[in-house]
Amino acid sequence: MQYSALIVAAGSGTRMKLGYNKVYAKLSDGTTILDKTLSVFLNDSDCVQIVLVTDCVEHFEKEQGRKDGRIVFASGGKTRQDSVYNGLRAVLSDVVLVHDGARPFLDQESLEKIKKTMETEKAALLCVPCKDTIKHVQDGYVVETYERSTLQCAQTPQAFETDLLLTCMHKAKNDHFIGTDDTSLV
Known part of the structure; x- marks a missing residue:
């Protein structure tokens, strides 16, 4: 199944207090987080297009030096949802995989699993079991404790x-709906 990968990498690193976009942080092997993230899709022959949503095109070209013709750029928006929307307008494939640029550890098995699911479904996501106990809190009081065995982390x-x-x-x-992830819109 051929697809386009839409990589959201337009953040500013505010929460990490880096002063720069965290996707350009170096990993222990000297590559950047974005290098590692992109490599999974660049090495997948089913990926026919990579839409990189970033406001740092010059930085990307300088640091990464990638000359792969599958990579096109889209501008980031005010919110992640706006950035995804901007990227979607450049997608050419019937199927798109939306991935966070700051998540560099996607393994081939998970990628194959979601691609296989998309052969029969209109949408799919990867989840892992929730390890933490989740509480619903209102006005400083716990009103409900969720059954952990029924929860998954997207x-x-x-x-x-x-x-x-x-x-x-x-x-x-x-x-005027802002979702916490892309599947919350579907």
């Missing part, structure tokens, strides 16, 4: 039929 990539995600993005924009 990961990326999250996969979609491109037209479906675009339709849902338009609806979210019109309804």
Whole structure:
């Protein structure tokens, strides 16, 4: 199954207090987080396009030096959701995998699993079991403790039929809805 990868990498590193986009932080082997993230998709022959959403095109070209013709750029937006929307407008494939640029440890097995799921579904996501106990708190008081065995932590990539995600993005924009991840829009 051929697909486009949409890599969201337009952050500013504010939460990490780096002073620069965390995707350009160096890993122990000297590569950047973004290098590691991109390598999974660059090494997958099913990936026919990589839409890199970043406001640092010059930095990317200087630091990464990638000359792969599959990589195109889109500008970041005010929010992650806006950035994904900007990137979606450049996607050429019927299926898109939306992945956070700051998640460099996607393994081939997980990628194959989500691609296989997309052969029969309109959307799919990767999840891992939740290890923490989750509490619902209101006004400083615990009102509910969720059963951990029923909870999953969403990961990326999250996969979609491109037209479906675009339709849902338009609806979210019109309804002023901001999702916590892309699947929350579908």
